[in-house]
Amino acid sequence: MNNFNYYAPTKVVFGKDTEKETGRLVKEQGASSVLVHFGGKSAIASGLIDRVCQSLKEEGIAYETLGGVVPNPRLSKVREGIALCREKKIDFVLAVGGGSVIDSAKAIGYGVANEGDVWDFYAKKRVPTACLPIGAVLTIAAAGSEMSNSSVITNEDGGLKRGCNTDLCRCRFAVMNPELTYTLPDYQTQCGCTDIMMHTMERYFNMSENMELTDGISEALIKTVMKHSKILKEHPDCYESRAEVMWASSLSHNDLTGCGTDGGDWACHQLEHEIGGMFDVAHGAGLAAVWGSWARYVYKARPERFAKFARNIFNIQETDDEKAAVAGIEAMEDYYRSVGMPTNLCELGIDATEEQIKEMADKCSFYGKRTVGVMKKIGAPEAAEIYRMSN
Ligand code: NZQ
Ligand code: ZN
Numbered sequence: 001m002n003n004f005n006y007y008a009p010t011k012v013v014f015g016k017d018t019e020k021e022t023g024r025l026v027k028e029q030g031a032s033s034v035l036v037h038f039g040g041k042s043a044i045a046s047g048l049i050d051r052v053c054q055s056l057k058e059e060g061i062a063y064e065t066l067g068g069v070v071p072n073p074r075l076s077k078v079r080e081g082i083a084l085c086r087e088k089k090i091d092f093v094l095a096v097g098g099g100s101v102i103d104s105a106k107a108i109g110y111g112v113a114n115e116g117d118v119w120d121f122y123a124k125k126r127v128p129t130a131c132l133p134i135g136a137v138l139t140i141a142a143a144g145s146e147m148s149n150s151s152v153i154t155n156e157d158g159g160l161k162r163g164c165n166t167d168l169c170r171c172r173f174a175v176m177n178p179e180l181t182y183t184l185p186d187y188q189t190q191c192g193c194t195d196i197m198m199h200t201m202e203r204y205f206n207m208s209e210n211m212e213l214t215d216g217i218s219e220a221l222i223k224t225v226m227k228h229s230k231i232l233k234e235h236p237d238c239y240e241s242r243a244e245v246m247w248a249s250s251l252s253h254n255d256l257t258g259c260g261t262d263g264g265d266w267a268c269h270q271l272e273h274e275i276g277g278m279f280d281v282a283h284g285a286g287l288a289a290v291w292g293s294w295a296r297y298v299y300k301a302r303p304e305r306f307a308k309f310a311r312n313i314f315n316i317q318e319t320d321d322e323k324a325a326v327a328g329i330e331a332m333e334d335y336y337r338s339v340g341m342p343t344n345l346c347e348l349g350i351d352a353t354e355e356q357i358k359e360m361a362d363k364c365s366f367y368g369k370r371t372v373g374v375m376k377k378i379g380a381p382e383a384a385e386i387y388r389m390s391n
Helices: 018-028 048-058 075-088 099-113 186-204 212-234 239-252 267-279 283-301 303-314 321-338 354-364 380-390
Strands: 011-014 033-038 062-066 092-097 134-138 150-155 160-165 173-176
Touching (some): 011 018, 018 173, 033 048, 033 075, 033 099, 048 092, 075 150, 099 160, 150 267, 173 239, 186 212, 186 303, 212 239, 212 303, 267 283, 267 354, 267 380, 283 321, 283 380
Parallel strands (some): 092 134
Antiparallel strands (some): 150 160
């Protein structure tokens, strides 16, 4: 077992009607002036923004609002938020939405608390030294940003989607009412479930010794999400299923399922970021589209790990590890199809040209400066091959 630090400082307030506690939670943080940050229309249409603002008013907290965050959140909106926060002397950013809104809030927090251009932190030119405190009222179970150390922003100039990971941006609190996710379209629910499982799968497919407890938690999480994603297809307002999936979203990306390992193989996420940056697809769908090709490309590096996944997740009885591994990959793709997720770029609605494949592969490798993944090191030629397999 590898040594590890486990740091999960976010206070979780989970359950029905919990959004009414937002004002109290913000006050607890000592904030006096808040930016309420949100997305396109769902949080306005459901009345959630009004309820959250009401709860701030009841605690006597001043606030400004800034909506319009889009999926694959844009740098231009982040810059707008930074300017507004500076002008209004905002000292707390409250994200009301999903991963895109929370990530935009985190980027604003970095931008306000540090000098210079915020994109430098995403372009890996500098490391932030501070962040405004962030809180979240979650409306979609998916990215896990409510408990993660990560923020992913897309720079419209060049279609670059890049992440910045530091503990500074971890949410002070996360309000999670599963009822708020009833209004999600099925496609978004399933994209979210795919992303949740992938945050654990990317940690599970590692090159470390097995850790029994971490593996057990991971397998339970994946099976739970799989089961409830199917129930939600038929019963989108099943509270129990919404709750299981919502809690899984946080546990899957707060590092719990990586304890004691080398941290895992994040190649699929990096490959997806280039698809999202170029084609603006939903993150979870992009992951599903590339996973099977990635798995076929790398499984021989550690067939016993893929075989364990196949046996413990899909109850595959095959005794030969390589055959079991392939059967597990096929079973995962069957699952994706059963919930309406794509298993290749074509099903994602993309017919990538060779030129586009090369561009994504170059960007993924930072133009030859890095490789991604641990099971196999993926540089530009390998990334291009995986994109081709998935095309
Ligand atoms: O803008 P609105 O109208 O709210 O619509 C959103 C959006 O179109 C809608 N939605 C959200 N809650 C809803 C709802 N519609 C109806 N009812 C509700 N209750 O859902 C759509 C998707 O929202 P978004 O926030 O984009 O989804 P998600 O949470 O999947 O976030 C995706 C972003 O997070 C990044 C992804 O790359 C992507 O940019 N990620 C962030 C991570 C992190 N910070 O730790 C890790 C992930 O791996 C991921 O990369
Ligand atoms: Zn993800």
